[in-house]
Structures are given as structure tokens and as C-alpha cells.
Amino acid sequence: MSKKILIIIPCYxxxxxxxxxxxxxxxxxxxxxxxxxxxxxxxxxxxxxxxVAGLYPVVLxxxxxxxxxxxxxxxxxxxxxDNGFDIAVQMDGDGQHPPAELHKLIELxxxxxxxVVIGSRFLDxxxxxxxxxxxxxIRYFHWLNxxxxxxxxxxxxxGFRLFDKKxxxxxxxxxxxxxxxxxxxxxxxxxxxxxxxxxxxxxxRLAGQSSIRNFASLYYCVKVTISMLxxxxxxxx
Amino acid sequence: MARxxxxxxxxxxxxxxxxxxxxxxxxxREEYAIxxxxxxxxxxxxxxxxxxxxxxxxxxxxxxxxxLVFTGFIFIILVxxxxxxxxxxxxxxxxxxxxxxxxxxxxxxxxxEEEKHIGN
Numbered sequence: 385m386s387k388k389i390l391i392i393i394p395c396y397x398x399x400x401x402x403x404x405x406x407x408x409x410x411x412x413x414x415x416x417x418x419x420x421x422x423x424x425x426x427x428x429x430x431x432x433x434x435x436v437a438g439l440y441p442v443v444l445x446x447x448x449x450x451x452x453x454x455x456x457x458x459x460x461x462x463x464x465x466d467n468g469f470d471i472a473v474q475m476d477g478d479g480q481h482p483p484a485e486l487h488k489l490i491e492l493x494x495x496x497x498x499x500v501v502i503g504s505r506f507l508d509x510x511x512x513x514x515x516x517x518x519x520x521x522i523r524y525f526h527w528l529n530x531x532x533x534x535x536x537x538x539x540x541x542x543g544f545r546l547f548d549k550k551x552x553x554x555x556x557x558x559x560x561x562x563x564x565x566x567x568x569x570x571x572x573x574x575x576x577x578x579x580x581x582x583x584x585x586x587x588x589r590l591a592g593q594s595s596i597r598n599f600a601s602l603y604y605c606v607k608v609t610i611s612m613l614x615x616x617x618x619x620x621x
Numbered sequence: 622m623a624r625x626x627x628x629x630x631x632x633x634x635x636x637x638x639x640x641x642x643x644x645x646x647x648x649x650r651e652e653y654a655i656x657x658x659x660x661x662x663x664x665x666x667x668x669x670x671x672x673x674x675x676x677x678x679x680x681x682x683x684x685x686x687x688x689l690v691f692t693g694f695i696f697i698i699l700v701x702x703x704x705x706x707x708x709x710x711x712x713x714x715x716x717x718x719x720x721x722x723x724x725x726x727x728x729x730x731x732x733x734e735e736e737k738h739i740g741n
Contacts, residue, residue, distance in 0.1 A: 444728060445725060446728075449716060451717055451721070455717045459721040463728070561717060
């Protein structure tokens with residue numbers, strides 16, 4: 385039986401790095417019985433992201449209002465649910481997540497049938513590892529996540545993730561809209577979904593800016609901590 | 622009746638008239654207007670009843686009557702601000718859903734249009 389897989393690429397001003405990523409993705413041969421589709425979610429970019437994406441045979445979800453990364457990815461989930469996709473994979477539009485690593489996530493899902501697979505840059509040596517300050521933040525979220533969910537996930541902020549049907553269903557209604565990565569782990573854990581990590585090699589971004597910049601990083605930590613704590617005390621789904 | 626009483630009563634009446642105008646023109650939803658109507662009602666009450674503030678202060682055990690006014694109104698304003706934050710959060714959530722649904726519909730429509738072209 386063939387399975388439908390949707391690659392969700394949330395984009396905000398990624399016109400420069402998008403062509404390379406899409407070309408690599410379109411050339412990708414999935415060695416399985418998978419039928420792949422690509423959904424580019426244009427989060428109200430100010431550059432030519434929409435135009436660039438329109439040149440490729442992809443599903444273009446064009447947001448009229450800037451929703452932030454969470455709202456953009458959620459649009460992809462809604463599309464996946466509407467069109468009966470079995471698997472959705474979230475990938476950053478800046479070229480940080482090499483398409484060649486995609487099969488690692490799929491393989492782990494095939495083998496273990498976990499609901500969510502996270503591509504992690506800390507379980508493996510080599511590749512781009514990000515700055516010192518960011519690593520401290522990531523260690524903090526690892527600790528917070530372990531306290532709240534009892535599970536050890538090292539790369540809680542990674543945006544390279546695979547979701548199965550159950551996870552897509554949940555994410556359609558309950559995905560946090562700003563800085564969703566760490567907080568969504570608490571949501572998944574409360575809903576009883578299984579989460580597992582797989583080591584991948586990430587690259588430094590080709591162009592554009594991270595959604596987490598220096599000045600905003602403290603705000604990021606505080607906001608994500610608050611949202612994780614409140615999701616934790618909220619009633620289970 | 623003291624001069625200040627007349628002034629506050631006049632201002633209150635103008636305020637009520639303005640709120641009514643906003644509601645009539647559809648610029649203010651009735652649910653938010655309730656708070657403003659209650660506020661003006663309280664103000665009018667105390668402009669007619671001059672000794673009212675002293676009575677209330679004694680009741681709450683406040684020595685300086687103006688302090689009661691400040692404490693009470695600051696608290697009410699805080700609660701109302703919180704209410705407005707809730708309202709704006711709700712509005713933001715609705716906008717998110719609408720934007721997402723619109724993007725999906727737009728995509729669907731474009732796809733249908735393309736298929737029509739190929740069909741022709």
C-alpha cells in the first residue's frame with residue numbers, strides 16, 4: 385500500500401535559499417512506497433518567496449497575514465489532514481535541513497512506528513552545531529522538557545520533524561503559534577503520543593535570518609517556559 | 622447644588638451621549654459598552670450624592686476618601702485591561718484560523734482552475 389507524505393516548508397523571506405532546497409527535494413528518490421508532495425507555506429514574505437515557489441511543482445499555501453512559524457506550519461498540517469496524508473515532515477526553508485537526511489526520519493518511523501520523529505543535531509558528531517549561547521538554551525529546554533514530560537529529548541528546538549496521522553490530527557488544533565517547537569513536545573506527551581529522536585547532520589543556514597535572534601533570545605526562553613508550564617497543567621486532551 | 626456637581630453631571634451626560642452615538646453608529650459593540658455605561662452611572666451617582674464618598678470610605682475602612690477612589694478605579698481599570706487582552710487574544714486566534722483556511726482554499730481554487738485549462 386502506498387503512503388502519502390507531505391513535506392511542509394514554512395517560509396518567511398526565504399527566496400534566496402528556497403530554489404536549491406526545492407531542487408534537491410524534487411530530485412530526491414524515496415526508496416519506499418511513498419508518494420511525496422511538497423507544500424511551501426509562504427508566511428506573508430516581503431521578498432519573492434511566493435514567485436520562486438510558484439516556479440516549482442509544489443503546493444503553495446499563501447498566507448495573507450503573517451502568522452509566525454507555528455501558524456504557518458499548522459496550515460501545512462491542516463492541508464495534510466484535508467487531503468488524507470499519512471505522514472507530514474516539517475523542514476526549514478533556509479537549507480539547514482538537508483533533504484538527503486530525510487530518509488533517516490522515515491526509516492525510524494517505519495521501524496518503530498513512533499508518532500513523532502525529531503531530527504536531532506546532538507546525537508551525532510559532525511555537521512553544524514550552532515553557537516554557544518544557543519547550546520546553553522537548548523540544554524535548558526532539554527532539562528525543562530525532561531521534568532515536564534519525563535522523556536529525554538536533546539534537540540527540543542529542532543524544526544526538522546516527522547509527524548504521523550495521529551500527530552497531524554492533534555497539531556491541527558493544538559499547535560502553539562509562536563516558537564512552537566519545545567512547547568509542542570509537551571502537547572504531544574500529554575496526548576500520549578510517542579516521540580523519538582534520530583541523529584541528522586545539519587548545515588549552517590544558506591541565507592536569511594533565524595526566527596530566534598540575539599535580542600529576542602531571552603524573551604524566547606521566558607515565553608517558551610511559560611507556555612510549556614501552562615500546557616503542562618492544562619487538562620489532558 | 623455646588624458648581625463642581627453641575628460640571629460633572631454635564632460631562633457625564635455628554636459622555637453617555639457619546640457612548641450611545643458610538644453604539645448607534647455600530648462602532649462599539651454593546652458588550653463592551655456595558656462597562657462604560659456602568660462607569661458613567663457610578664460617576665453620576667456620586668455627583669448627586671456628595672456625602673457618598675465619605676460613607677463608602679468609612680464602610681471600607683479607608684481614612685482618606687480620595688484613596689478609595691484611586692484604589693477602586695485602578696483595580697477596575699486593570700480588570701478591564703485584562704478583559705481586553707482576552708478579547709484581542711480571541712480575535713488573533715480567529716484571524717489565524719481564517720488566514721489558514723483562506724490559504725488552503727486559494728490553493729484549491731488555483732488547482733481547479735489549472736485543471737480546467739488542461740481539460741480545455
